[in-house]
Amino acid sequence: MTPYGNYGHALLTAGAARTPGQVALTYCGAQSFTYDELNRLVNRRAHALLAAGVRPGQRVAALLNETLRVAEVYLAQAKIGAITAALNPYWPVETLRAVVAASGCTAFVHDATVAHVVEAIRPSLPEITTWISAEELDSAEEGEPPLGAFFDDPLALYYTSGTTGLPKPVVHTHASSLATAQIWLDVPRAPDSVFGTGAIIWGIGFPAIVGPALYAGMRLVLEQDWGPANFLKVVPREKVTHVSQIPSFYAALLGDSAHEPVDLSSIRVIMLGGEPLTASLLSRIKQRLPEAGVYSYYGQTEAPYTCMGRVDDGSTPLGASGRARTGCAVAVTDPSGARVVDTIGEINLAGPHRMAGYDLLPDQTAEVLRGEWYVGGDLGTVSADGVLRVLGRREDAILKGGVWTQPAAVEEAATALDSVAEAGAVGVGDGRILLAVVPRAGQTLDSAKIALALSDTLPPHQQPDVIVVAESLPHFEDASGGPGKLLRREIREMYQHLVD
Secondary structure, three states, rough: OOHHHHHHHHHHHHHHHOOOOOOOEEEOOOOOEEEHHHHHHHHHHHHHHHHHHOOOOOOOEEEOOOOHEEEEEEEEHHHHHHHHEEEEOOHHHHHHHHHHHHHHHOEEEHHHHHHHHHHHHHHOOOOOEEEEEHHHOOOOOOOOOOOOOOOOOOEEEEOOOOOOOOEEEEEEEHHHHHHHHOHHHHOOOOOEEEEOHHHOOOOOHHHHHHHHHHHHEEEEEEOOOHHHHHHHHHHHHHHHHHHHHOHHOOOOHOHHHOOOOOOOOOOOOOOOOOOOHHHHHHHHHHHHHHEEEEEEEEEEEEEEEEEEEOOOOOOOOOOOOOOEOOOEEEEEEOOOEOOOOOOOOEEEEEEOOOOOOOOOOOOHHHHHEEEEEEEEEEEEEEEOOOEEEEEEHHOOEEOOEEEOHHHHHHHHHHOOOEEEEHHHHHHHHEOOOEEEEEEEOOOOOOOHHHHHHHHHHHHHHHHHEEEOOOOOOEEOOOOOOOOOOOOOOHHHHHHHHHHH
C-alpha cells in the first residue's frame, strides 16, 4: 500500500521530503516550524498516541481549541489511522455530550482550554475508556510511525452546523480529504505564499484550510483570533497573501475606520463563500485592496469547495460561485431529477472530495446521496457554460405576491446604500418581508428613507414591508473571530412581533 494514500503522510511527510527547510507553520507570531520540524513534531504526537493505546480504526473524540494542538493531533491521528471525531468547542455541553455518546468513540483527546468542559461530561461518558491530555502527548521517537489507514478508509467525522437537531456526523475518508486539499492548485500562488487563518480549523475547516495550505507547500499562519482587530495586526506582521473568509467579515472590517492606516498590501487572494457577495461589498473590498484577486467558492461540509471562480476581473459573473474545480462536477436538477440549464433547481455536487455518508444514519445518507451526486437542499442555476449561481436554501426563500425570491436580492439592494454596513432579510407573517439593517460606523439610518430608496430599485415582490435599524445582526459563532454566517432564523424570532 503506497504511503501517499495516507492523509498525514501525503500532506506532511511528503512536504518534509520535498522542502525540509521551508517554514510550514507559524503559530501566533511566537513559534515557527519548518516542514521537517513540523513533521517530526507530529510524529512524536503519533508515537505518544500509540503508546496511550490508540489503534488504527479506533474512533477518538478530539475537543481542541488551540490551533497548534489541532494541527498536531489531527495529523498524528491521520498517520496512525485513528478516526478523529472533530468536536466543536463552542457547542453547549449537552450537545457535546450527546454527540460523543453517539459517535462510537472510545478515546478522548483534549487541550487545557476545555478542561472544565471535560470535567463536566466525563462522568456521563462511560464508553470513553481512554482520556488523553494533548499537553502531555509527547514521545522521544521522531521517526515515521506505522501508517494505519489509506485511501477509502475513514479519516474523520466532521459535523454539520446542527441548526435543526443534533449536528450530523459527516464521514470523510483519506481520499476525499486529499481531494479537498487540492484547492490551491486551482488558484494562483507563489513560493512565498502565506495563508492566514484562525481557530476555525477544528472540524471541516481543517481539510478545507490546513490541508490545502500544507499540500500546496505554503506557509500556514495560525492564530487563535482571526477577527478584524487581530487580522489588522497579523497581516502586515506575517505578510499574509491568502485568506479565506465569509463576506460578513469584510463588512465588519471595512465598516470601521481602524483598517485605514494599516498596510494590507501583501494580500493577493481573497476567498469568499458561505453567503452572498454583494456588488457594493465587492466594490469596497477592491477599493481597499486593489491588488487582491477576489474569488467566490461554493461547497458544503459534505462536499467542500466544489466550485470556484474569480469575480473581480469579470471571468465569473458577480453573484456566481464559478465553475466546478478540477476533478469535481456540479449540476442542477428539477423536481423529477432531470438536469436543467438556466432554470432554478436543486444543486447537485460530485467529485472525489464528496463525503462517504452520514455516520450511522443510513436513511439521512440515502436522502442526499443519489448515485455519485450529493444533493443538500440548496437552490441555484447552472449556465450552459457551467457557471453556478447559488440562490440559497429552500427554507430561506420568501413568497410575496405569488413570486418567490431569495433574501440575498433584498440584502444586496440594501447594502448598496451608502450608510448601510449589513442587511438581513426574512419572510414573516403571510407573504411579507422584514429587513434588518446595520449602519456603518459613524452613520445613522432612517427606516423610512431606506424604504423610499429601495422602492426605486426593487420590484414590488422584493420590497420590504418592515425595516428595522439594528446595532448588529445575529451570526453563527464559528470561532473565526469575526462574524459567522448570518442567522436569518434569529432575525425572524427577534423582530416577528413588529409584523404580527
